[in-house]
Amino acid sequence: MATVSLTPQVVFSTESGGALSSATILRFPPNFVRQLSTKARRNCSNIGVAQIVAAAWSDCPAGRPHSGGGSGRARGVASSHAAAASAAAAAASAAAEVSAIPNAKVAQPSAVVQAERNLLGSDASLAVHAGERLGRRIATDAITTPVVNTSAYWFNNSQELIDFKEGRHASFEYGRYGNPTTEALEKKMSALEKAESTVFVASGMYAAVAMLSALVPAGGHIVTTTDCYRKTRIYMENELPKRGVSMTVIRPADMDALQNALDNNNVSLFFTETPTNPFLRCIDVELVANMCHSKGALLCIDSTFASPINQKALTLGADLVIHSATKYIAGHNDVIGGCVSGRDELVSKVRIYHHVVGGVLNPNAAYLILRGMKTLHLRVQCQNNTALRMAQFLEEHPKIARVYYPGLPSHPEHHIAKAQMTGFGGVVSFEVAGDFDGTRRFIDSVKIPYHAPSFGGCESIIDQPAIMSYWDSKEQRDIYGIKDNLIRFSIGVEDFEDLKNDLVQALEKV
Secondary structure (H helix, E strand, O other), X not given: OEEEEEOOOEEEEEOOOOOEOOOOEOEOOOOOOOOOOHHHHHHHHXXXXXXXXXOEXXXXXXXXXXXXXXXXXXXXXXXXXXXXXXXXXHHHHXXXXXXXXXXXXXXXXXXXXXXXXXXXXXXXXXXXXXXXXXXXXXXXXXXXXXXXXXXXXXXXXHHHHHHHHOOOOOOOOEOOOOOHHHHHHHHHHHHHHOOOXXXXXXXXXXXXXXXXXXXXXXXXXXXXXXXXXXXXXXXXHHOHHHHOOEEEEEOOOOHHXXXXXXXXXXXXXXXXXXXXXXXXXXXXXXXXXXXXXXXXXEEEEEOOOOHHHHOOHHHHOOOEEEEEOOOOOOOOOOOOOEEEEEOHHHHHHHHHHXXXXXXXXXXXXXXXXXXXXXXXXXXXXXXXXXXXXXXXXXXXXXXXXXXXXXXXXXXXXXXXXXXXXXXXXXXXXXXXXXXXXXXXXXXXXXXXXXEOOOOOOOOOEEXXXXXXXXXXXXXXXXXXXXXXXXXXXEOOOOOHHHHHHHHHHHHOOO
């Protein structure tokens, strides 16, 4: 057998005398780090190549060759001598395209972060490009980040595995520990939240559980607020005591109660939403961060109702930020996910816990969230504007008893919201001037909003919390002020006049 080398370093074997065998093996070199171009794939298909796969992780540092053929490898079985030659030519063309692409070789993470900061100066550009335009570890000519559906990743040899274990080789190992699609999503979220690190998980509720489990020690003490997502409260009340963790619950605006809890307990963490669910109370993040840090406590903000477009709690002093990515982040009511962002030393602890326990975000879900985030700034700006107009309209309507919206001067923390938020969000809560049955008639009469849980999506959603969230406990409703006539209205991206007219006709039924 003789060996012939073709540009671009495509090696194939020939039989004695130089004739091509009928089962030629094409082996692409390590620096062939992206999928074949559309043109090359079309050419290969036309000549009958059974399969060509030419994708690779661009995780090989420059100048360090892989042994055993490299991590970027493709094999095609040609049906004829002409097919093999044509396939090699197509490969040469595709490889030439790679060499012409400026970002075909991915920079080191620190360089990528700095480049993003220099290039992408606004939330709008970050939402579209962060984590993808620069430094994406999936080598491809696709504009969108591909979905990597794999449960495990392979190594060329034992030395490469050892290099990976000791931090000299960048790659992935097992699906529970990381995925390239999810990694791109985490980078985008870190850029938007101005965070050192982000870990994405299977749901917002799991993000809260993982954070509390990783950062609050057995026997520790936490502080939280009365107004919050009910399932979070249930977890803290029912599950944390099993680890010996005690809890102080305060009203959102009661800073004296917070100071008293910090003074009289060894507080590990203050965990609060801002704005809160469902009354949209706002906590002065900078103030409580200083209070907590003076006593050695961490501050974690659930910023789901704000989104990183409207509020960046880390820049105000919070240690961690949590989101239910199901809501504004993904924004299309079609995927569930959650994330924790913050300092790397803290997020790493959450990530380690997550790797052990599970709760992995499926890469297909990561792709959907990535796709949704590209319009995050557009959606949230639209929802901000419509919600503010709706809150102002409802506050003047004779069949509305009270409106809760931080953008209104009547809101008790309007001054805080103005100081730390750039927009007030797309959720408006209000109380109908009627009883339980009258409120039900109103809910049942709306035509555009869906009667459903959740919020933050393109479609408007409306619900009566006394039924949707607290139907099983009138006692809990009384404790937390959930009146029979309370409505939570998540405004989508529909036209304001259409939504207003729909509410007007529904209010006539009250």
